[in-house]
Amino acid sequence: MRKLISVILAIVISLSVLCLISACNKETKENLTTTRSSLATELNQQIINNENDVGGGDLSLTKYRRIYCNIPRPFSNLVDLFEFQDWYEDVIKNDPNKTEIMPMKLFIQEFNISREDFDRANLEWAKIIIKGFKGKPMMDPQDFANQETDEVYNADIIYTFDDEIINDYYLSHEYPYLYELEFEQAVADGTYQTRTTDWVDVEQMEAEIIAKYGEVEISNETTIPPYEITTTEKSTTETTE
DSSP states (O other): OHHHHHHHHHHHHHHHHHHHHHHHHHHHHHHHHHHHHHHHHHHHHHHHHHHHOOOSSOGGGOSBOHHHHOOOHHHHTTSBHHHHHHHIIIIIISOGGGTTSOHHHHHHHHHTOOHHHHHHHHHHHHHHHHHTSOOOOBSSOOSBGGGGGGBOOOHHHHTTOOHHHHHHHTBOOOOSBSSHHHHHHHHHTTSOOOOOOOBOOHHHHHHHHHHHHOSOOOOOSOBOOOOOOOHHHHHHHHHHO
């Protein structure tokens, strides 16, 4: 009788331990998933902040236009979010020797961004300028410093991969005005005539992209690496089954 009770107790204890292990594994997976989700949200916010960062100081005195240093979200969304953040921190922020190389050029080379994906992301960026910034997309702003907010990328220039050509193109101009209001007042009273001529027609831009590449759109969703079960967890899971 005592042996039977001992056997029953051993079985009960074993089952309890297995249930506890299973519960711990489940909790660990849920915690990891929650942590990854939180990280993804944080990194997304950092990318958004980077898009709106003007680099500090007087915009008219910066060496390169603000688009030179930024990698807006439609482009960063082309690659894995965590890989992008690691690359951005390691290569862009921590390597002072590459300050004279356009970050977007390095990004294209690092992640093998095709011209098609770049053009489609540039179209999305132009739409953000209209819908999000309430601006008018353009290339090569000439009139006022904060007009740079509405600039889209010149893919023909960037895809030369020639640093001299790229850097020369993206040098800041001697803007006659700092803000749009000053510019509009000068135009209204006839003391200034706009110099910016390279406006971007988004509908035409989209039509050209469809004609060139077809209507298949890029995947513009943030990629979060899937949770991978470890060898230890796998063996434990198999034991519990």
